[in-house]
Amino acid sequence: MKTIPDGCNAVMPYIVIDDAAAAIEFYTKALGAKQGMSLPNPTGKGIMYAEIQIGTSRIMLGEPCPQYSGKSAKTLGGSPISFYVYVEDVEAAFKKAKDAGMTVEKDIKDMFWGDRMGTLNDKFNMQWTLAQHVKDVSPAQMQAAMKAMA
Numbered sequence: 294m295k296t297i298p299d300g301c302n303a304v305m306p307y308i309v310i311d312d313a314a315a316a317i318e319f320y321t322k323a324l325g326a327k328q329g330m331s332l333p334n335p336t337g338k339g340i341m342y343a344e345i346q347i348g349t350s351r352i353m354l355g356e357p358c359p360q361y362s363g364k365s366a367k368t369l370g371g372s373p374i375s376f377y378v379y380v381e382d383v384e385a386a387f388k389k390a391k392d393a394g395m396t397v398e399k400d401i402k403d404m405f406w407g408d409r410m411g412t413l414n415d416k417f418n419m420q421w422t423l424a425q426h427v428k429d430v431s432p433a434q435m436q437a438a439m440k441a442m443a
Contacts, residue, residue, distance in 0.1 A: 300351060306376070308354040309363035310417050313340035316354060319415065320345055323393035324378070324386075326352075334358070347378060366418035375412070375420035383425035387411050390423065405438035406430055 297303060310316045317340075320326035329344035329351065339356040346352075357365055366372035380386040387401055390413050398420060401411035410424035430438075 302351070306352050306374070307363075308352060308417075308419065309357055309365050310354050310419075311356060311365045311367050312417075313343055313354055313356050316417055317343060317345060319393065319417075320347070323390045323395055323415065324421070325389070348380070350378075352376075369418075371418055372420065375422060377422045377424060380423050380425055383409050383411065383423050386423045387413070390421065395421065403427065405442075406435050 308316075317326070317328050317331075321328065324347050326345040326347045329346060331343040332341050333339070334341040334356065340354075341358060342353065342355045344351055344353055355363075357363060357368065378386075383401055391397060395413035395415050398412040398414050401409060403409050407426055407428040407430040408424040409427045410422055412420060412422045414420050
C-alpha cells in the first residue's frame with residue numbers, strides 16, 4: 294500500500310461547489326476536464342465527492358456537506374483561491390473557456406516571468422488563470438523587471 298495513491302500529488306485542491314454535476318459538465322466543456330470517480334450524496338441529492346483531471350492535475354470537488362465545514366465560493370461571495378493552469382496553446386484554451394461561458398478578468402498578455410497568460414472567472418465564483426510558458430527568465434531578470442515596474 295502506498296501512503297499517497299497513484300495519480301495523486303501530496304497537495305491536491307478540493308473545491309466545495311454548489312451543483313457539482315453542473316460544475317463537472319462545465320469544466321469538461323470550458324477546460325477540457327476529464328471526469329474521474331464520482332460518489333453521490335447519501336441523501337440522494339447531489340454529489341458528495343468527485344474527481345476531475347485537467348492536464349496532469351487531479352482536482353477533487355463536492356457539494357457543501359453539513360458534516361464538514363466547507364462552504365462554496367458562491368456562498369462566501371468569492372474565493373481567495375485561484376487556479377493557475379498551464380496549457381499548450383493559451384489563445385485556443387482562453388477562447389474555449391470564454392466560449393463556454395467564462396468571463397474575462399484579465400486579457401492575455403506576456404508577463405515578466407516568462408508566461409503568456411489571461412484570467413477568467415466561472416459561474417461558480419472560481420478564478421482560472423490560463424498560461425503558456427513562452428520564455429525562460431532568470432530570477433535576476435525577474436527582479437530587474439519588478440524593480441522597473443515600481
